[in-house]
Amino acid sequence: MEETTLNNDIHVKLTERFGEKVTAVSEPYGLLTFVTYKDVIINVLSHLKEELKFNFLTDITAVHYPGKDHGIAVVYHLHNMVEKVRIRIKVFISEQNPTIPTATTVWKGANWMERETYDLFGVKFEGHPDLRRILNMDDLGVHPMLKQYPLEDPNRVDKKDEFFGR
Amino acid sequence: MNHNHPVFTDNDPQSELVTLNLGPTHPATHGVFQNVLQLDGERIVSGVSTIGYIHRAFEKIAEHRPFYQITPLTDRLNYCSSPINNMGWHMTVEKLLNIQMPKRVDYLRVIVMELSRIADHIICNTIIGQDTGATTTFLYLFQFREHIYEIFEEVCGARLTTNIGRIGGFERDFNDIAFAKINKFLKEFPVALKEFENLLTRNRIFIDRTAGVAEVTKETALEYSWTGPLLRATGVDYDVRVSDPYSSYQDFDFEVPVGTSGDIYDRYLVRNEEMWQSLRIIEQAVEKLKSEPKGIFHADVPEFYLPPKQEVYNNMEALIYHFKIVMGEIDAPKAEVYHAVEGGNGELGFYLINDGGRTPYRLHFRRPSFINYQMFAPMSEGMLLSDAIINMSSMNIIAGELDA
Numbered sequence: 001m002e003e004t005t006l007n008n009d010i011h012v013k014l015t016e017r018f019g020e021k022v023t024a025v026s027e028p029y030g031l032l033t034f035v036t037y038k039d040v041i042i043n044v045l046s047h048l049k050e051e052l053k054f055n056f057l058t059d060i061t062a063v064h065y066p067g068k069d070h071g072i073a074v075v076y077h078l079h080n081m082v083e084k085v086r087i088r089i090k091v092f093i094s095e096q097n098p099t100i101p102t103a104t105t106v107w108k109g110a111n112w113m114e115r116e117t118y119d120l121f122g123v124k125f126e127g128h129p130d131l132r133r134i135l136n137m138d139d140l141g142v143h144p145m146l147k148q149y150p151l152e153d154p155n156r157v158d159k160k161d162e163f164f165g166r
Numbered sequence: 167m168n169h170n171h172p173v174f175t176d177n178d179p180q181s182e183l184v185t186l187n188l189g190p191t192h193p194a195t196h197g198v199f200q201n202v203l204q205l206d207g208e209r210i211v212s213g214v215s216t217i218g219y220i221h222r223a224f225e226k227i228a229e230h231r232p233f234y235q236i237t238p239l240t241d242r243l244n245y246c247s248s249p250i251n252n253m254g255w256h257m258t259v260e261k262l263l264n265i266q267m268p269k270r271v272d273y274l275r276v277i278v279m280e281l282s283r284i285a286d287h288i289i290c291n292t293i294i295g296q297d298t299g300a301t302t303t304f305l306y307l308f309q310f311r312e313h314i315y316e317i318f319e320e321v322c323g324a325r326l327t328t329n330i331g332r333i334g335g336f337e338r339d340f341n342d343i344a345f346a347k348i349n350k351f352l353k354e355f356p357v358a359l360k361e362f363e364n365l366l367t368r369n370r371i372f373i374d375r376t377a378g379v380a381e382v383t384k385e386t387a388l389e390y391s392w393t394g395p396l397l398r399a400t401g402v403d404y405d406v407r408v409s410d411p412y413s414s415y416q417d418f419d420f421e422v423p424v425g426t427s428g429d430i431y432d433r434y435l436v437r438n439e440e441m442w443q444s445l446r447i448i449e450q451a452v453e454k455l456k457s458e459p460k461g462i463f464h465a466d467v468p469e470f471y472l473p474p475k476q477e478v479y480n481n482m483e484a485l486i487y488h489f490k491i492v493m494g495e496i497d498a499p500k501a502e503v504y505h506a507v508e509g510g511n512g513e514l515g516f517y518l519i520n521d522g523g524r525t526p527y528r529l530h531f532r533r534p535s536f537i538n539y540q541m542f543a544p545m546s547e548g549m550l551l552s553d554a555i556i557n558m559s560s561m562n563i564i565a566g567e568l569d570a
Contacts, residue, residue: 145225
């Protein structure tokens with residue numbers, strides 16, 4: 001997809017600074033998206049905050065892709081309010097050992113967003129000041145947004161995709 | 167921490183501090199929130215917020231619903247301004263599907279969204295009055311929320327959880343009664359709002375209770391990802407309607423009010439001014455509608471918009487589209503999209519990942535109440551208990567949006 005000039009600038013600046021660590025750059029619906037790695041994610045976030053003026057952390061969440069090597073994607077949405085640009089950063093981490101450094105060192109507001117992500121996906125944010133469950137009860141035992149936990153009775157067959165030609 | 171029992175954070179019998187369980191059901195909190203506070207006399211020493219009492223796992227449920235069945239879930243996020251959530255969700259899917267709305271639909275949506283913003287702010291501001299002891303103002307203005315709900319009832323048949331509109335437009339056109347009610351509202355509401363302001367804005371008791379209480383700086387507000395009237399009260403002019411216009415907001419002439427100190431009084435003033443600006447927007451929208459072709463209330467996208475029932479029985483294409491839409495078989499691009507709207511409390515974002523299945527692969531709601539509320543406990547430290555109560559009402563935390 002063709003990049004707009006503003007997004008292109010950001011892309012060039014990020015590649016200058018982080019080189020090969022910025023991969024899979026795309027621009028779905030005009031929103032610059034790239035993948036990076038968990039050893040540099042805090043550097044990337046602080047660089048974006050301090051140097052490129054992405055002063056606002058919009059959201060942190062996660063997505064589960066079961067069966068892949070790195071099956072959990074932690075997704076950050078940042079916002080540059082002055083130039084009105086948004087950016088999306090993804091970090092793929094392993095399902096067996098889902099750890100990633102905490103972003104609370106960059107934004108205090110990351111606290112509850114990370115607690116929610118931990119609660120729903122089991123992502124352990126290293127260095128988080130208070131990593132407890134937030135929405136579910138403490139003794140739930142599972143992280144319910146992972147795809148292996150069905151919403152309804154798993155024996156139910158009338159909603160399976162193969163019955164609809166998929 | 168066991169959620170089923172009162173929580174004591176301080177077990178020292180010699181301690182001078184008192185542990186107070188404010189919530190989960192406390193008449194002063196207007197919702198299901200629990201805060202365990204350590205009090206030294208009337209002053210709060212520390213607090214711990216516990217949320218999740220009405221967590222309904224909407225993000226999980228949404229992974230098992232076709233797009234059009236997710237609208238009723240969004241109703242129940244911020245149920246004080248459901249139409250904004252509904253429209254936000256419709257626009258997210260329309261962005262995914264690359265559907266352009268006709269101008270008339272955009273303007274109708276703007277009317278509905280601004281009316282619900284007024285309803286939302288009425289609740290918050292009258293509740294601040296109520297909590298500072300001014301019940302009269304609450305009773306004066308609250309009836310206009312009823313009038314707004316009557317308009318919604320005329321447009322979609324429901325009042326609180328509206329499920330208003332469809333992906334691709336509205337389910338039916340606004341009728342004449344709806345327009346008559348909107349015009350009546352535009353005529354009567356300014357008078358009442360002026361009266362409300364006369365009662366509160368320069369009221370000595372009200373100013374004493376709210377001015378200088380719970381002040382927040384710009385830097386702190388941005389650090390904690392605040393949005394909406396709370397952020398604007400601190401002096402940051404961020405409004406999604408202006409910075410990222412959706413639904414033709416760029417066609418309208420309105421101002422974004424900002425405060426200076428971020429205290430409760432500023433939040434009250436910002437919300438009041440936003441109601442005036444919303445009125446201006448609705449007036450402009452009603453005026454603009456007069457020059458738009460009549461009778462258009464949805465985009466011409468038969469593959470995504472449910473056909474009228476009589477068509478389904480008489481027309482083969484309509485039957486096919488009806489079947490495909492109801493079974494969730496619409497052809498949506500495999501992509502991910504983030505769309506934000508300015509909700510009553512701030513930036514309401516929808517992060518949708520579609521993998522071509524019948525349901526979203528992942529849907530995440532960026533809920534402003536959830537993100538705004540995390541500052542409540544830290545900012546309560548050192549505050550009087552009675553101030554913390556009005557601080558909570560001025561943050562307009564809606565339990566449904568907090569817990570999703």
